Amino acid sequence: MSADMNFTMTINGKAVAGTEKFGVENPALGEVFAEAPNCTQAELDEAVAAARAALPAWRKTPIEKRKEVMLAIAGVIAQNGEELARLLTREQGKPFEQAMGDVLGGAHWFAETAKMDIPEIVSQDDDERYTVTRYEPIGVVAAIVPWNFPIILAAFKLAPALLAGNTVVLKPAPTTPLTTLRLAELIRDVVPAGVLNVVSGDDRLGPWLTGHSGIDKISFTGSTQTGRKVMEGASKELKKVTLELGGNDAAIVMPDVNVEAIAQELFWAAFQNTGQICIATKRMYVHKDIYEPLKTALVEYAKTVKVGDGSQQGTQIGPIQNKAQYQRVLDLIQDSKDKGYKFLIGGEASEAPGYFVPVTILDNPPEEARIVQEEQFGPVLPLMSFENLDEVVSRANDTIYGLGASVWSADIAKAQEIADQLETGTVWINETQHLSPHASFGGAKQSGIGSEGAEHGLLEFCQAKTTNIRRNAAFV
Template sequence: MEFNDTYKMLIGGELVAGSATLDVLNPATEEVLARVPDATEADLDAAVAAARKAFPGWAATPIEERKAKLNALGDAIFGNIEGFARLLTKEQGKPGTEAQGEIMGAGYWLKAFTALDLPETVNEDSDERISITRHVPLGVVGAIAPWNFPMILAMFKVAPALLAGNTMVLKPSPFTPLCTLKFAELANEILPAGVLNVVTGGDNLGPWMTGHAGFDKISFTGSTQTGRRVMASAAPTLKRVTLELGGNDAAIVMPDVDVEKIAEQLFWAAFTNNGQICIATKRMYIHKDVYEPLRDAIVAYAKTVKVGDGSEQGTQIGPINNKPQYERVLDLIQDAKDKGYKFLMGGEKADVPGYFIPITILDNPPENSRIVQEEQFGPVLPLIQFDDYDDVIARANATDYGLGGSVWSTDEEKAFELAQRIQSGTVWVNETQHLSPLAAFGGMKQSGVGVEGGLEGLLEYTNAQTLVRRKKPAFAQ
């Protein structure tokens, strides 16, 4: 496909320019990269109407045919990896290798989800009656994707929604809409008109969607604060919601680890994608017996990592994606400085164009500090010492969040026992951030409602319907 500078919305099988535009900035330069449509309420109404019109035909399409369309979408992404990756780096900021990995992940997610089927359960099959529970699509889904992984996290929603027989209106973040709009061009060649619609817009578009009576479900990925507003907005019409929200993931490092081998892996558990991952390690609890050597090894490795424009060769960490998040991370750093916490590196604003923040690591800040209690979502990591397992589990769980966590040890069985005590939707042992289309992913507490991925995630896009047929009429003699 052509990765030109023309960006249009997809509404009812037509590419629509819209009547107004939004600027999209390159976060590495703060320069205008492109202009995209700024949807009106009328544009949204048209997209919802198109999805509603397409729903009966798509829901009636045999699931094997729906799977074939998802496979074709995945193949189309794989056929344009380089173009998508270059564009993703420009709009999101991540280095080229990470951008390519995300694009490949998006294609893989669409294709891998086709391994799932909608189950049908026979509850009773007696002489008197047969009772069957099946799963039917909800209708029209409104999907709101974030800016940190705009392509793959959109596919987290597209794959199960379409496989289950729903139609969709997808809204990317106004900070990262470009790849999604190019994906819409591919989808327009593959899917029936109206099955997938893509609209772009500013701060008004999200609330218009969550309050729109034409949606049967809202699937949202973003901050916990915004998630609360999404849930409240969906309440008047009792829309179904799936909310994948924030995290303050704790890593617990046991004293038997090989410091030199694990330092690099622990660094990237926190700093992949510049820390802009909901399941990144945000707090690292290190046993006192290895705290100092591991602390020093992580800092030494961090000093070798190249931060810069993601389009430049050798860059390993790019900029923060957008100005509001950039300013929020700087505020957290300033608070830590004002409180007199010890910085092992970083802590200063980068004096260059773009939303760059140097890698920042803190040495044992207090448990009640903002830098420990709040989700940084940037290149900032507090290292915290512990010496008692019951205490560290209590500290890891003393949060409103419960998205992910990890335990690191050469004693896998002991680590696995500890992992089961962490109150998070996903807990890893000796790795982190591994997700699968075939496994449920979601948050406990205020990290979300519902799950994405796996059979459980597919069923989130369905209603359970029980059909009961009496074999012998009640009036029969």
């Protein structure tokens, strides 16, 4: 792929080069390798107007026809998977195989969502009255996607929004816009003009989009801090919102597990995608009876993992995606050093070009440590011991976040008992990070509002309308 490839926005089914540009870095090198359109206010107005104009026809399109469009999108993604994945590796940094998972995961999400139907609920049907609740599209949706999984997380929003009959303006993250722009180029002949508009831009674009008077619904994935700003902006016109926000997921490892067999799975629960996953394990609580052997097993496995440029064969962990996040992770590491916390491995910035941080594991830092309390979103894991269940459940729940958690045990009944006490939207037992288009996913506490996936997620993009029909009225 040529480094000087031209990328365009998609507005009303047409290519829009944009009057302004901004650079996109390869995080493995820390160098700009391409440019993307920097959407202006006027261009955003065009995108929103195009979505508004396309809405009447799209919402009237039979759902089976809308499903055909979604399946066609899935097909285009799959057919162009390698091209998209290689581009994604360059701008995001993740190893090629993981980039393929992101891309093909998006195709899977479209295809599986197309199997769903919008429910119709009859709550009364008797001689007196017929009452039915139907679900209609909300209108024009602003879909805002983060930089860690640009394609599959876009599909989380686009698939249910389009199935429900909405039109969309999609904004990828400023540091990973290219794969999304390219995908939009590939599906221009598949999606009716104006139904899906894709715009890219720097940090000014997000507030413009969420505050736009032509937007009816915002679906945002990102940090809790930014989610608060999105919600504040949406409150001015009471726009509907779905917010999938940050997490500080705890893993609770019970003493009955096989330490050698489980170490690798626990490692990747924390370090997959360089730890840049909202549902990655951010805190690992290990029972004191196995704490020493498990920490040794984790460190020994970590020594075998290859960190490097995601485009190079054999790389398992890539760079941190952008400079700002890189500096934040280094700041958390430095804070841990300043406080005198013990490091089992890592803790130093790489001397290689790009935004690399070696795998870093801390040994039993205190609960009040920043590395425990804050979401690190990088390859750094605090490992901590516990003695009893009441204690560890209390520690796991003592956070503003409530996205996910995991419990690891040979005793499934006991693991379920623990899971029932965890204050999160999702709990995994003996696994983590498994998501399905057919299962609801959303956060408790300050990890989000609403949900994605399954019928719950589909109805996030619908407006309920109840119709009451009185039967046998005397005047008819």
